[in-house]
Amino acid sequence: MHSDHELMVAVSRGDIQAMSELYQRRHRSVFRFFFRLTGRQAVSEDLVHDVFVRMLRYRQTYNAGDSFDAWMYRIARNALADQARKHRLETPAEAHAIETVESDRPDPFDMYAKQQDLALLHRAIRELPDDKRELIVLSRFQGLSYEQIGQIVGAETGTVKVRVFRAMKEMSGIYAGLLREKAL
Amino acid sequence: MMCGWAKEQIAASWMYTSGSGELEPGDQAKLRHHLAECAECAEEMAQLTGMWERLADLPAPEPGLGLQLRWEATLESLGGAPGGKRRTPEAWRFSLAALWPQRPVWQAGIALACLVVGLAVGGRWQGSAKSEIAALREEVANTKEMVALSLLREQSPSERLRGVDYSARMPRIEPEVVTALIRAVNQDTSVNVRLAAIDALSRASGQPQVRRSLEQALDRQESPTVQAALIGYLVETRDQQALGALRQFSKRPDLEATIRERAGRATQQLTEFK
Numbered sequence: 001m002h003s004d005h006e007l008m009v010a011v012s013r014g015d016i017q018a019m020s021e022l023y024q025r026r027h028r029s030v031f032r033f034f035f036r037l038t039g040r041q042a043v044s045e046d047l048v049h050d051v052f053v054r055m056l057r058y059r060q061t062y063n064a065g066d067s068f069d070a071w072m073y074r075i076a077r078n079a080l081a082d083q084a085r086k087h088r089l090e091t092p093a094e095a096h097a098i099e100t101v102e103s104d105r106p107d108p109f110d111m112y113a114k115q116q117d118l119a120l121l122h123r124a125i126r127e128l129p130d131d132k133r134e135l136i137v138l139s140r141f142q143g144l145s146y147e148q149i150g151q152i153v154g155a156e157t158g159t160v161k162v163r164v165f166r167a168m169k170e171m172s173g174i175y176a177g178l179l180r181e182k183a184l
Numbered sequence: 185m186m187c188g189w190a191k192e193q194i195a196a197s198w199m200y201t202s203g204s205g206e207l208e209p210g211d212q213a214k215l216r217h218h219l220a221e222c223a224e225c226a227e228e229m230a231q232l233t234g235m236w237e238r239l240a241d242l243p244a245p246e247p248g249l250g251l252q253l254r255w256e257a258t259l260e261s262l263g264g265a266p267g268g269k270r271r272t273p274e275a276w277r278f279s280l281a282a283l284w285p286q287r288p289v290w291q292a293g294i295a296l297a298c299l300v301v302g303l304a305v306g307g308r309w310q311g312s313a314k315s316e317i318a319a320l321r322e323e324v325a326n327t328k329e330m331v332a333l334s335l336l337r338e339q340s341p342s343e344r345l346r347g348v349d350y351s352a353r354m355p356r357i358e359p360e361v362v363t364a365l366i367r368a369v370n371q372d373t374s375v376n377v378r379l380a381a382i383d384a385l386s387r388a389s390g391q392p393q394v395r396r397s398l399e400q401a402l403d404r405q406e407s408p409t410v411q412a413a414l415i416g417y418l419v420e421t422r423d424q425q426a427l428g429a430l431r432q433f434s435k436r437p438d439l440e441a442t443i444r445e446r447a448g449r450a451t452q453q454l455t456e457f458k
Contacts, residue, residue, distance in 0.1 A: 031247040161195040
């Protein structure tokens with residue numbers, strides 16, 4: 001079983017078929033990264049495709065000393081930035097991801113309450129500024145370490161930790177505001 | 185000073201609970217000690233850690249089926265599809281040239297043979313062409329139906345919208361698709377999908393069972409937008425049988441004034457069509 005890094009090294013040496021394996025392993029997580037940032041299914045799918053095509057196009061820039069995740073997410077961020085430049089992304093009002101929350105608890109009231117809570121959390125993330133939302137997505141949902149995030153966003157590990165803390169605090173404030181709004 | 189350090193460590197402790205273990209054991213003890221002394225940091229830690237953990241409950245979105253196919257097509261065009269081997273255009277040219285005879289007599293012979301075979305096959309084909317085209321069309325329609333039905337079952341509202349759109353573009357709406365669209369009008373969680381399904385069903389308004397289903401759907405709707413769309417649909421069908429459903433609907437106590445007014449106007453319009 002080859003690591004993602006080994007597969008990408010093979011791709012960079014001309015083994016295009018290794019890209020197929022990499023795609024199978026990583027396209028879902030790249031899709032989730034984009035979906036959580038844009039909230040839009042079709043845009044996220046286009047971006048995933050773009051990222052893997054870019055990985056092929058720029059395969060020779062992959063350095064054996066690089067972290068695969070850092071390299072891939074840098075490409076993903078560039079793809080998103082280019083996309084945003086081309087089409088100003090709208091902030092979707094709908095909460096796609098929260099409509100089908102599954103719970104182990106069959107009590108309808110609990111399920112409803114949980115769904116409502118998740119809807120608020122989802123909105124709180126959506127209302128964060130892009131850079132803060134990105135940090136939460138990378139750290140909480142994409143399973144990256146602060147060191148890897150630092151390599152992606154070009155910051156020291158300590159700085160990333162503080163920024164993630166601040167992003168969480170801001171989100172918590174937004175969430176509290178939404179809760180109050182709902183209670184009125 | 186210490187609070188600034190604690191914030192970093194609190195963020196590191198989230199990764200620790202996520203399993204990546206970014207908090208050193210020494211720092212862990214130091215942080216515990218600080219939290220015991222600093223109420224503000226302790227409160228932030230409790231509040232934000234709770235939120236961090238709850239974020240894990242947000243469902244993970246999934247890409248649509250088309251993405252994989254699109255990628256495979258791209259990879260295939262680059263010669264990287266699994267099991268595939270890339271052939272350069274030069275290689276193709278070379279292999280085809282090798283098959284072509286060099287002597288003009290043979291070349292003319294092959295050309296003549298192709299003409300004869302073409303005429304013979306063409307003559308036969310013309311007879312069966314119509315039925316083959318019909319069969320192909322049928323097959324395409326079946327495939328479209330399958331795609332529409334499968335998209336209508338997707339979790340993402342945008343995918344379901346695509347499913348409705350797909351069914352609206354089909355040459356005719358098959359009964360299974362009609363059933364799925366009616367189900368969408370009655371049960372879909374997205375107002376947009378419900379509205380699109382009503383619109384798509386307008387093509388099937390010639391079917392009495394579709395009209396009856398949408399009459400019944402009217403009473404189930406909570407969204408004023410969907411209610412308005414259904415009232416519009418019922419007026420357009422000019423079906424007198426919808427009068428009962430509209431009158432019943434107008435009596436609902438929870439209706440918005442504009443919707444009640446619209447339902448009253450629709451009842452009047454339908455009565456005038458008599």
